Amino acid sequence: MIQPLPIIAEPSKPRKPRPRLGVFKFASCDGCQLSLLDCEDQLLDVAEKVEIAFFREATRRPLEGTFDVALVEGSISNSEQEAAIRDVRARSRFLVCLGACASHGGIQALRNQSKSEELIRIVYADPSTIELLDQSHPASAYVPVDLELPGCPINKDQLIEVLAWTLAGARPMIHRHALCLECKRRGLVCVLVARGEPCLGPATSTGCGAICMSYDRPCFGCYGPAEKPNASALAARLAELGAAPDAIRRLFQTFYATAPDFQKASRIHDGTRV
Amino acid sequence: MTVQGSDGESRSTTRTIQIDALARVEGEGAVTIELKGGRVEDVRLRIFEAPRLFEAFLRGRGMAEAPDITARICGICPVAYQMSACHAIEAALGVEPGDRIRALRRLLYCGEWIESHALHVVFLHAPDFFGCESALAMAALRPEFAQRIRDSLALKKAGNALVRLLGGREIHPINVRLGGFHRVPRPVELAPLAEELKAARDLARDLVKWVGGLDFPDFEQDYDFVALRHPSDYPMNEGRLISTGGLDIAMDEFLDHFEERQVPYSNALQCRKRAGGGAYFVGPLARMNLNFDRLSSEPRQAALETGIAWPCSNPFMGIVARAVEILYAIDEALRLIGAYEPPEEPAVSCEPRASAGSWITEAPRGILFHRYEIDPGGLITRANLIPPTSQNQRQIEEDLIRFAPSVLDLEPDAAAWRCEQVVRNYDPCISCATHFVRFKVVS
Known part of the structure; x- marks a missing residue:
């Protein structure tokens, strides 16, 4: 006969109340919330300073009460999630979207360009039982959002920084200048100028640490548009360097396909050049 | 509940x-x-x-994008998706990147096995054995548990350090491409990792001992375990697909023997064996049961010292198989670093042509099947991805x-x-x- 699991008594030491943190998942790969568990050096400290009150990937604790900080991962893809994001907002003081899915619908927003019914048919033989919104939406389509962390995935150092600022009562600030600046600061050779490779660095937000260029790879835009990116000018330059129109379209239409600046840039060869 | x-x-x-x-x-x-x-x-x-419909929106994307796009299916095992995608497309194109690229891919995979298994063993699974809601609750309970959590974070960190060096970052690595890598590490970059891994090896040894001593329910079942088998190595990127039930096939015959079925009263696709429609079991326990003789001597010894009889058909003991595989992956990573010679080119060239190819690699959770059809210009016309969890469901x-x-x-x-x-x-x-x-x- 199977025995019940041994239930060990809770620690008796009373703790003074700490800010309550909730981690919530919608349509996503789990990578952004994993970033928190990937903070190997800080995780136990974070758990000291905040009460991890809801984090289904890490704990069986049920969803109850309110949250000082809510971290939201994933895009809103069905009606259940639509109700859930409203509920999270109602429970939370400061709501942070983690990554491209929560802020822009993510890579799965590539399906927004086609009829979802047709796409479902590609994956499922009988699509009648699959309930899916027509598009993959960001959280901000339904509720006010206090902060959006960029990236696919986010940078875990930025996440820790945001938590630290928030706990100190300050409003966190996220730099959104072009990745190009970061790359120059690191003294990396420009792959666009020196090698003519199709790099999205001039139009993409900083935050990753310019990893790709340090690995001899042009930026492929996984942190989304920088502030005032002038992405269309970059698209035109890439065309001059010989990139095919369809390759340029795909380059701007991957991780941040719904971002207006990237959409515009992806269409410069449709005869709608701006 | x-x-x-x-x-x-x-x-x-x-x-x-x-x-x-x-x-x-x-x-x-x-x-x-x-x-x-x-x-x-x-x-x-x-x-x-x-549903996120990856197989649908992969149509019309460039073949070179497949490793980056499919990585986004899973933030825990992105390397697995990148490996299966690269191999499947290289198989379609008839490209073989060679032994040095193979060694680096294996090293990268070791990193992912370590970080993914360390996460599961201590953070996701172990709390059950002590009636705790989470690893953090365990840590608050007893100092020895807190130390265990710190040790496993150190293990996870060592695995992540490997993925970060070879892949550029832990989650959704950027350095993997068709034919190889964008940049390969210099030997001097790998040296500090060896030090970290040596320290991690002590922790892994201890972890095997600890999980081997957990209290397991009596639940031996008759399973058909399925895993890759390689002529000389513990399986990761290559091999034939074998099973406890006597299957022994090339990986591109996978769809002849297994199928995804839609059950009439549900929206699920489930993998079954075509012959008989039965369930099968993939993952660390299946790998270990079918490849015990391919483990290096230390993890093999550690597995035997737990007192568990291998092959093992108690799924609760999967936690032990994961811990043994952490130890193996560290051992193997150290061997690969010791023998490292940088490839002459970071990647071999992959010229598009109309073709189709499929491949299986061993993701942390078991076999991951990818199949692609590619048009003459290098665009994907069809993709089929079958992850381990669909197969275990x-x-x-x-x-x-x-x-x-x-x-x-x-x-x-x-x-x-x-x-x-x-x-x-x-x-x-x-x-x-x-x-x-x-x-x-x-x-």
């Missing part, structure tokens, strides 16, 4: 064990088990993770059918928790397997 009971004689008592939301798994799922008179009437593993449900009657006498919460543990034995990754779901047993 709740258990509802109705009055009456024990023969006709109906109970429902309901787990509203599975915790400590990757992704969103729920379980309903209905029992009548001690018999399971219905098991539903409902995954409410929303039927087996998880069958385990629940057999297991649930034995927890009937427990308090509602305890019964539900025990059933959750059965699911977590498989380290299911629901983000990967959005075609997961519901099936019904009529007694």
